[in-house]
Amino acid sequence: MKIKLKHFVFNLLVLTNFQIFGQDIDNDVTNQYWVDYSPSTKLSEKFDFEGTVGYRTNNPQLYNRYFVKGNFNYKRPKRILKKLNYSEYLSVGLGIYFTNNFYVSDRLEIRPSQSYSLSWPNRDRIKLKHKFDIEERFELNTNNWSNNFGLRLAYKATLTFKFQGDVVGFGKGLYMPVSLYLYWNLIDVQQFNDKIRITPGIGYVFSSSWKAAFLIGYNYSKVTKEEDFHKNDIILRLRVYHKL
Numbered sequence: 001m002k003i004k005l006k007h008f009v010f011n012l013l014v015l016t017n018f019q020i021f022g023q024d025i026d027n028d029v030t031n032q033y034w035v036d037y038s039p040s041t042k043l044s045e046k047f048d049f050e051g052t053v054g055y056r057t058n059n060p061q062l063y064n065r066y067f068v069k070g071n072f073n074y075k076r077p078k079r080i081l082k083k084l085n086y087s088e089y090l091s092v093g094l095g096i097y098f099t100n101n102f103y104v105s106d107r108l109e110i111r112p113s114q115s116y117s118l119s120w121p122n123r124d125r126i127k128l129k130h131k132f133d134i135e136e137r138f139e140l141n142t143n144n145w146s147n148n149f150g151l152r153l154a155y156k157a158t159l160t161f162k163f164q165g166d167v168v169g170f171g172k173g174l175y176m177p178v179s180l181y182l183y184w185n186l187i188d189v190q191q192f193n194d195k196i197r198i199t200p201g202i203g204y205v206f207s208s209s210w211k212a213a214f215l216i217g218y219n220y221s222k223v224t225k226e227e228d229f230h231k232n233d234i235i236l237r238l239r240v241y242h243k244l
Contacts, residue, residue: 030060030234031058031235032057032058034055034236035238036238038052050071051068053067058233061102063099063102065100068095071093072091072093073089073091076088086121088119089116091113091115092115094111096110108139108140109137109138110137111137111138113134114134117132126159133153134151137151137152139190149187150187151186152183154184155182158177160178162174163176174205176202177213180198192221194220194221195221196219197219197220199237201215212241215239217237219235220232
């Protein structure tokens with residue numbers, strides 16, 4: 001039996017409101033709102049480029065954050081198990097983040113990264129992608145341009161369910177991504193030291209060039225490097241993907 005889209009979306013919105021407004025309001029809980037535009041292009045059979053331009057804010061409002069980042073990806077040739085449908089990538093990236101803080105000095109962060117990713121299984125209905133990152137974080141206080149260095153390891157697993165039109169009545173193109181992020185902060189920076197993030201969502205492929213996803217996330221972090229982890233963030237995120 002097919003599931004009607006309007007019933008699915010209604011249940012999703014009810015769950016969203018429960019997660020956001022069903023919590024006690026205190027200084028350790030914030031709602032965050034993220035909007036991203038992510039273009040990508042294939043450079044050759046082995047190389048491609050992925051970028052993101054984004055904006056983030058929160059409630060209660062403490063800051064606005066703007067960023068741009070890009071990754072050059074190299075697709076490794078299959079050397080073993082060549083009949084399996086999997087793909088491996090090595091990547092180098094650079095991100096620039098500017099945080100307009102309302103109560104403390106603004107911060108500029110420059111973040112090089114290196115990563116390895118493996119997608120397997122990679123089928124018509126399901127895809128599982130593992131990604132391992134090393135991130136160097138150069139954080140600058142824009143009030144006096146003092147700086148500090150941070151280093152962290154990150155693991156991201158994304159499980160994507162892709163519908164083919166025989167389960168959900170809306171038809172082919174609907175997909176559901178669920179991501180888990182784990183962070184190991186080897187050297188903390190002054191702001192934004194995350195530990196774990198869980199982000200389920202729902203998306204739709206409009207064409208071979210465009211797709212979008214709406215995500216609801218939970219993030220566990222600490223605001224400054226001196227304090228313990230205790231910050232709970234509920235994230236509403238809209239992502240738009242564009243293949244050039």
